Amino acid sequence: MIRTLDDLDAEGKALGVRVDINSPLDEGGLADDARIRAHVDTIEELCRRGARVALLAHQGRPGGEDFSDLSTHAERLDDLLEVPVGYCDATFTAAARDRVADLDDGEAVLLENTRFYSEEYMSFDPAEAAETYLVEKLVPALDAYVNDAFAASHRRQPSIVGFPKVLPSYAGRVMERELDVLGNISESPEPRVYVLGGAKVDDSIEVARSVLERGLADAVLTAGIVGNAFLLADGVSLGAASAAVVNERSHEAVKGAGDLLDDFSHRIYMPRDVAIERNGERVELDLEDLPAENPAMDIGARTLAAYADILEDSGTAILNGPAGVYEDERFEVGTRELYTASTRSEMSIVGGGDTAAALRRLGVDGFDHVSTGGGAALNMLTGGSLIGVDVLNDQS
Numbered sequence: 001m002i003r004t005l006d007d008l009d010a011e012g013k014a015l016g017v018r019v020d021i022n023s024p025l026d027e028g029g030l031a032d033d034a035r036i037r038a039h040v041d042t043i044e045e046l047c048r049r050g051a052r053v054a055l056l057a058h059q060g061r062p063g064g065e066d067f068s069d070l071s072t073h074a075e076r077l078d079d080l081l082e083v084p085v086g087y088c089d090a091t092f093t094a095a096a097r098d099r100v101a102d103l104d105d106g107e108a109v110l111l112e113n114t115r116f117y118s119e120e121y122m123s124f125d126p127a128e129a130a131e132t133y134l135v136e137k138l139v140p141a142l143d144a145y146v147n148d149a150f151a152a153s154h155r156r157q158p159s160i161v162g163f164p165k166v167l168p169s170y171a172g173r174v175m176e177r178e179l180d181v182l183g184n185i186s187e188s189p190e191p192r193v194y195v196l197g198g199a200k201v202d203d204s205i206e207v208a209r210s211v212l213e214r215g216l217a218d219a220v221l222t223a224g225i226v227g228n229a230f231l232l233a234d235g236v237s238l239g240a241a242s243a244a245v246v247n248e249r250s251h252e253a254v255k256g257a258g259d260l261l262d263d264f265s266h267r268i269y270m271p272r273d274v275a276i277e278r279n280g281e282r283v284e285l286d287l288e289d290l291p292a293e294n295p296a297m298d299i300g301a302r303t304l305a306a307y308a309d310i311l312e313d314s315g316t317a318i319l320n321g322p323a324g325v326y327e328d329e330r331f332e333v334g335t336r337e338l339y340t341a342s343t344r345s346e347m348s349i350v351g352g353g354d355t356a357a358a359l360r361r362l363g364v365d366g367f368d369h370v371s372t373g374g375g376a377a378l379n380m381l382t383g384g385s386l387i388g389v390d391v392l393n394d395q396s
């Protein structure tokens, strides 16, 4: 059993708390703060219980457009929390250690982007990670470590796997909730329906194979580029434009989809109609009316009605990825309505950081669980474990 905050005597303790506030950015700063909001309960609880909280987090990847410092994240945390949250533009140097030492009980500080340090962007065994500069230099300033960064816990990075080797370590509230739901999918109400959409076709095909082979899925509904890959594999001539979009994402997708159809055709559902752009307008086409001159951008009304019926009768609906190009108003209806229909299932679970941001934009809510994790959630849905969780378990 993993130790949680219920097992931690927080009063007066200096805690290193790993959060995942990696967020979409635009010119104005944070484009979406869902991941920041997700950690409010953990941080507030620890501060209320008298801890001194040093937050560790990353933003983007070195070289990427969204690789940035964490000053705006700290400001947003300070706005959202009732307790004060400061910002320190160092992670493990004397400046960072002094800043942590200066915290009063009940105060928090966000340390600088862990990925500004090259070791944090490498992959380590936990014992090696414990010997990195980041961990060795920060540990003297800390009494214990809390991992609340479920969404980054598939990474073998020092701030995730190093500290539990050398400090008493605990799972935060976000981590606890995620493990509770995603770790117990096999006990969720049946029938279980997976909706796989979006553009990460290979990931979705892997999830579909895994849940079908393990008997976890009673039905897999395909949509978005994933749906188009299955239609192509089934011999539907969608048109060169749609085929090009699928191939751009993956050369293996159509073959992978075809293999799955050979093994599990009775449990895989494909779109019955699609929406394309014609003369600037949304036009819906039945499969008999294809091929189309433009790529399929959304599912059509017939597909939506059929999928909504299945979802409404389901025990658990697990959704990952949008049903179409929801960023374009003409093609958002499929995603909005499909996700809305899934909330009528007994239990609805949404996986994937990007999907959560999309839903907030479309104003759809009412799910039982919206995972903060992209890759981490997929890892759990395909039956894998998370290294960041394994090291917490090793401690107990």
Ligand code: 3PG
Binding pocket: 020, 022, 060, 061, 151, 152, 155, 353, 373, 374, 375, 376
């Ligand atoms: C995510 O966005 O899925 C996590 O923050 C992990 O980020 P990464 O894929 O850059 O490691």
